[in-house]
Amino acid sequence: MDEFVALANRMADTAGKIIQKYYRQPFDVDRKSDNSPVTIADSEVETALREIIAKKRPGDGVFGEEFGHQESETGFTWVIDPIDGTKSFMIGRPTFGTLIALCEGDVPKIGIIDQPILKERWVGVEGKKTKMNGKPVQTRQCKDFDDARIGSTTPMMFDKLEDYDRAFHIFERGTSNMVWGGDCYMYGLIASGHMDVAFEQNLSPYDFAALVPVIKGAGGHISDWRGDELTLNSVGKVIACGDPDLWPILERMILKSPY
Amino acid sequence: MDEFVALANRMADTAGKIIQKYYRQPFDVDRKSDNSPVTIADSEVETALREIIAKKRPGDGVFGEEFGHQESETGFTWVIDPIDGTKSFMIGRPTFGTLIALCEGDVPKIGIIDQPILKERWVGVEGKKTKMNGKPVQTRQCKDFDDARIGSTTPMMFDKLEDYDRAFHIFERGTSNMVWGGDCYMYGLIASGHMDVAFEQNLSPYDFAALVPVIKGAGGHISDWRGDELTLNSVGKVIACGDPDLWPILERMILKSPY
Numbered sequence: 325m326d327e328f329v330a331l332a333n334r335m336a337d338t339a340g341k342i343i344q345k346y347y348r349q350p351f352d353v354d355r356k357s358d359n360s361p362v363t364i365a366d367s368e369v370e371t372a373l374r375e376i377i378a379k380k381r382p383g384d385g386v387f388g389e390e391f392g393h394q395e396s397e398t399g400f401t402w403v404i405d406p407i408d409g410t411k412s413f414m415i416g417r418p419t420f421g422t423l424i425a426l427c428e429g430d431v432p433k434i435g436i437i438d439q440p441i442l443k444e445r446w447v448g449v450e451g452k453k454t455k456m457n458g459k460p461v462q463t464r465q466c467k468d469f470d471d472a473r474i475g476s477t478t479p480m481m482f483d484k485l486e487d488y489d490r491a492f493h494i495f496e497r498g499t500s501n502m503v504w505g506g507d508c509y510m511y512g513l514i515a516s517g518h519m520d521v522a523f524e525q526n527l528s529p530y531d532f533a534a535l536v537p538v539i540k541g542a543g544g545h546i547s548d549w550r551g552d553e554l555t556l557n558s559v560g561k562v563i564a565c566g567d568p569d570l571w572p573i574l575e576r577m578i579l580k581s582p583y
Numbered sequence: 584m585d586e587f588v589a590l591a592n593r594m595a596d597t598a599g600k601i602i603q604k605y606y607r608q609p610f611d612v613d614r615k616s617d618n619s620p621v622t623i624a625d626s627e628v629e630t631a632l633r634e635i636i637a638k639k640r641p642g643d644g645v646f647g648e649e650f651g652h653q654e655s656e657t658g659f660t661w662v663i664d665p666i667d668g669t670k671s672f673m674i675g676r677p678t679f680g681t682l683i684a685l686c687e688g689d690v691p692k693i694g695i696i697d698q699p700i701l702k703e704r705w706v707g708v709e710g711k712k713t714k715m716n717g718k719p720v721q722t723r724q725c726k727d728f729d730d731a732r733i734g735s736t737t738p739m740m741f742d743k744l745e746d747y748d749r750a751f752h753i754f755e756r757g758t759s760n761m762v763w764g765g766d767c768y769m770y771g772l773i774a775s776g777h778m779d780v781a782f783e784q785n786l787s788p789y790d791f792a793a794l795v796p797v798i799k800g801a802g803g804h805i806s807d808w809r810g811d812e813l814t815l816n817s818v819g820k821v822i823a824c825g826d827p828d829l830w831p832i833l834e835r836m837i838l839k840s841p842y
Contacts, residue, residue, distance in 0.1 A: 348777060350723070411762045415732050415769070416777030418701070419676060442677070442701075464609070473674050478763050479738050503670045504737050505764020510674070518607060518675030 325434070328400075329449055332424050332436050335376055339369045339406060339422040340440030347441055348416040362410050366390055369406035369422065377402055387556070389530050401427045403556065405530040409477075409507030418442050421508040425533035430556035435534035437512045446512045448537030454515050463544040463566030464517035469573050472520040472565075475506040475513075482525045511535045514566045515542035521574065527560040539564050545571040549578055584693070587659075588708055591683050591695050594635055598628045598665060598681040599699030606700055607675045621669050625649055628665035628681065636661055646815070648789050660686045662815065664789040668736075668766030677701050680767040684792035689815035694793035696771045705771045707796030713774050722803040722825030723776035728832050731779040731824075734765040734772075741784045770794045773825045774801035780833065786819040798823050804830040808837055 346365040370390040377386055385396025388404040402424065407413050409420030418441035426434040435448040446461070448454040454461055466472050503510075506522060508531070513519040515538050536554050539546040546564040548554060551571070554562065563578075565571050605624040629649040636645055644655025647663040661683065666672050668679030677700035685693040694707040705720070707713040713720050725731050762769075765781060767790070772778040774797050795813050798805040805823040807813055810830070813821065822837075824830050 348775075350776060411732075411760065414760075414777075415734065415762055416772050416775065417678060417762075417768070419678065419764075473670075475674065478761065480761070501670065501673075502737065502739070503674055503676070503764060505678075505762060509676070513675050516607075516675065517609060518673075 325449060328426050328434055329447065331376070331380055332426060332434055333445075333447070335373045335402075335404075335424050336422055336436050336438040336445060338372050338376065339424075340438060340443075342369050342372060343407065343413075343422065343440045347413065347418075360414075362407060362413050365413075366406045366410070370404055373402070373404055373406070373424070387530060389528070399428060401430075401556070403427055403432070403530050403533040405508075405528075405534075408531060409509065412505070412507055417505075419505065419507055419509040421512070423508055423530060423534040425530075425537070427533060427556055432533040432536040432554070435537035437508050437534060437538055439509060439512070444512065446515055446538045448515070448534075448539070448541040450537055450540070452541055454538050454541030456512065456516055461516045461542050463514060463539075463542045464520070465569075466520040466565075466567045467569045467573075469570065469577070471501075472570065473501045473503065473518075474521040474523065475503045475510040475519060476523050477506045478504060508535065511539060511546075511564060514544055514564055515539055517542075517566065520566050520570065522562070522564045524562045525560065527562050529556045529558070529560075532558070532560065532562050535562070535564065542566075544568065547571075551575055584708060587685050587693055588706065590635070590639055591685060591693055592704075592706070594632045594661075594663075594683050595681055595695050595697040595704060597631050597635065598683075599697060599702075601628050601631060602666065602672075602681065602699045606672065606677075619673075621666060621672050624672075625665045625669070629663055632661075632663055632665070632683070646789060648787070658687060660689075660815070662686055662691070662789050662792040664767075664787075664793075667790060668768065671764070671766055676764075678764065678766055678768040680771070682767055682789060682793040684789075684796070686792060686815055691792040691795040691813070691815075694796035696767050696793060696797055698768060698771070703771065705774055705797045707774070707793075707798070707800040709796055709799070711800055713797050713800030715771065715775055720775045720801050722773060722798075722801045723779070724828075725779040725824075725826045726828045726832075728829065728836070730760075731829065732760045732762065732777075733780040733782060734762045734769040734778060735782050736765045737763060767794065770798060770805075770823060773803055773823055774798055776801075776825060779825050779829065781821070781823045783821045784819065786821050788815045788817070788819075791817070791819065791821050794821070794823065801825075803827065806830075810834055 346361040383397035385401030405423040545568040549561040605620040642656035644660030664682040808820040
């Protein structure tokens with residue numbers, strides 16, 4: 325597993341160098357989307373990471389946001405989101421990240437959340453303590469929903485009105501501690517014990533696979549909204565909480581809500 | 584005016600040093616709110632800045648988030664928000680900021696947005712070019728609403744349903760470029776030409792006074808939702824856009840919406 329982790333770190337290094345080149349570069353807002361800095365950076369990163377995988381682990385599968393799914397011959401699949409939080413990247417806000425996961429079958433075993441501008445990297449490995457920039461991190465205790473600092477990315481990620489209402493009324497009306505604009509960075513903040521809950525919908529496997537080992541290795545709970553383990557086949561309803569004792573409370577709130 | 588700007592910069596330096604001490608410090612989430620790091624940092628910063636003003640400009644007024652309004656004997660009033668974006672501060676996300684404005688009468692003449700973790704500071708002075716870390720900045724061109732990158736802090740800042748609907752349907756449904764979780768930092772991003780529009784409600788004078796010289800000095804438009812100049816007497820409905828040619832389009836959208 326150590327060799328896989330070293331390779332994943334090398335991939336994150338490569339991604340970061342490319343992203344730093346394009347971050348906050350001026351560009352015409354009416355430029356075609358296939359020619360914007362974020363689109364160029366996205367595809368340049370994924371191309372570079374696929375080249376590394378092809379050279380070092382030629383039989384492994386690759387599932388990336390930009391260039392789709394390449395089947396695995398080894399049982400291992402790399403799951404890549406070059407820039408998670410493209411809107412934050414586009415406005416020059418350093419809360420986006422590169423997500424790199426290694427799955428065995430459809431189960432995430434290694435996950436990296438890398439923020440290349442702030443130079444913050446969370447590395448999660450199944451069965452090991454999650455580290456941020458090489459130092460072990462631990463989620464914090466928070467057993468009371470009223471104390472929880474809760475995050476999501478945008479109300480519009482909840483595609484059905486009842487899902488949105490659920491998030492909105494339970495998670496926003498129910499607490500004054502709701503923060504929006506989260507992206508992958510908030511899962512790092514949960515792992516490091518600064519934040520308590522993330523609640524999202526409509527995530528793709530490349531959006532959440534890397535988060536699983538990071539949150540679990542820091543002592544937190546992460547699952548779909550029913551409490552089932554997240555795999556490459558999950559539908560993308562993701563809930564994470566730093567204190568596993570908070571999960572049963574959240575689960576009851578989700579079940580009780582009109583759905 | 585140069586002496587005022589030097590004093591404002593010195594105040595921002597002082598604020599930043601205090602905030603850096605408390606940022607991401609671990610604390611019990613069930614600790615009383617009057618004893619949380621953000622509350623301590625907030626009042627420690629405002630106390631320090633009031634001491635500087637009392638020493639250097641004893642007759643000036645002070646209007647701060649924490650300790651209220653001290654009347655001016657000179658015609659000048661310092662308007663201070665020690666930590667704008669307290670929720671971002673609380674979750675360890677470096678997109679909050681210290682806001683310092685100098686008003687003559689009720690009109691903002693100098694504004695500073697300071698992000699002490701990223702060490703980014705925007706300084707706006709009436710009639711001068713806004714600078715970020717000492718370098719002149721300029722908003723970018725964006726004449727088409729569909730191209731605009733739009734930000735707000737939270738949907739819940741819109742207190743009446745029609746206001747919320749207006750923001751939500753026009754500004755979110757109407758564009759795929761909406762970003763949440765903005766706080767004062769997004770006005771800096773507009774000044775630097777990375778973002779196009781900010782749209783907020785329920786801001787207090789200490790939330791928006793500093794933004795006015797920053798946005799105007801970078802070439803942008805900032806006003807209340809009717810297009811009137813923002814002063815200490817404004818009600819806190821704030822709209823800013825980097826390209827002044829976009830404002831008449833936004834104004835028509837606001838007027839046309841059900842209100």
